[in-house]
Amino acid sequence: MDTSRRISIAVVKRLPRYYRYLGELLENDITRISSKELSERMGVTASQIRQDLNNFGGFGQQGYGYNVEYLYNEIGKILGLNNTYKFIIVGVGNLGQALANYTKFEKRGFILKGLFDVNPRLIGMTIRGIEVKDIDEMEAFVKENKIDVAFLTMPKSKVRKVAEDLARWGIKGLWNFSAVDLDVSPDVVVEDVHLSDSLMTMSYKINRKMIKKEKELEMKKHHK
């Protein structure tokens, strides 16, 4: 292994999936697993699993495989899940409210600290004991409470300015749900959830499949 070399994003994106599968094994009281068996369950190659893991260290043992609980915990550490992150939600519309009510993020170390919006009808409302505040109060709040992360669930017209502000106030990560590519300081991590892009990708795939089917039908007709 060589911990210093740059890890490709493709590898990083696979880690949560490994973590998920190992969690399931753990729930089923499976204590050890070989890269071969895991690869069959996950539909990837054993080689890829071993290569991926060896970016971060040697977690297995020749002739034995991997200890499930140990590997699960190690990947958890690599993912930084032993940290806690204080987060706020900016934009308490439908999606913001849904995320505010999602308690599972806490299991990953993300603790909801504040809710912000511009809409007077939402300000003052309470979700999970937290009051929605006016966005004007955000600067003081972020600085005082040393907020690490913001979920951005606001209209895209406003998101660029908010992202810049938050970057200036020392935020570490932005979970961006708006259909805009943010371009902030390299000190700030931006993770995008482009729902609309995902939907369009699905549309593409469905469409392709339909075209393929039509073509096959055409072919059959001509062969008769």
Next chain:
Amino acid sequence: MDTSRRISIAVVKRLPRYYRYLGELLENDITRISSKELSERMGVTASQIRQDLNNFGGFGQQGYGYNVEYLYNEIGKILGLNNTYKFIIVGVGNLGQALANYTKFEKRGFILKGLFDVNPRLIGMTIRGIEVKDIDEMEAFVKENKIDVAFLTMPKSKVRKVAEDLARWGIKGLWNFSAVDLDVSPDVVVEDVHLSDSLMTMSYKINRKMIKKEKELEMKKHHK
């Protein structure tokens, strides 16, 4: 171009982003653009843009570039956005409700037709004029209304069974929000939105950045 050859998923995932940028250009009344200028705006290479587009045909003109409106519409067609898809939401919890209230999906051709849940407290509730129905009524509804797509926003314990059922009843696409990899018939498109995976990826990146910073501080100390 060669329309028959297999398009890689990497290319497909970039199409919605092109579509987004072209839409913005259109809003700003920009009528033509070269691959070079678009590449600078998007932070990719001009070569990649031309390669990507040429998977689907030649949409540009030598010496001129691309007509923004034409290219926008063509990519829309490739993405299947001229189709309409009738969809239902299965699981009307926080996230399901949020998605039900999202009217923007209609612009992409997705029309909400039904809402289903098992929770008696939700059944009977109305969102955007649509009543939440008992999941027992889903089979008849899907078949009668020729539903194309289902958004799966339910607890992961139940999602595998629901996905199998829907596949059997002729669904074309599943937009899966649960932290489970679905393994259904190859006739059904599955598009995953693994929010928890995305959050873990962000955690990884923040963590990495913090470790890097610590190391740099260490280095400085030693150099004094």
Next chain:
DNA sequence: TAGATTGTTAATCGATTAACAATC
């Protein structure tokens, strides 16, 4: 010890970038 399976190097495959002839 023999068998199993890792960690790692080497080979292959695919995706991205560069280059340039074609042509508007």
Next chain:
DNA sequence: TAGATTGTTAATCGATTAACAATC
């Protein structure tokens, strides 16, 4: 026509897979 920029082929780069010696 001259300049610009595409479409496309060729070169490079990186990621995945295969192979196998190391070793538990």
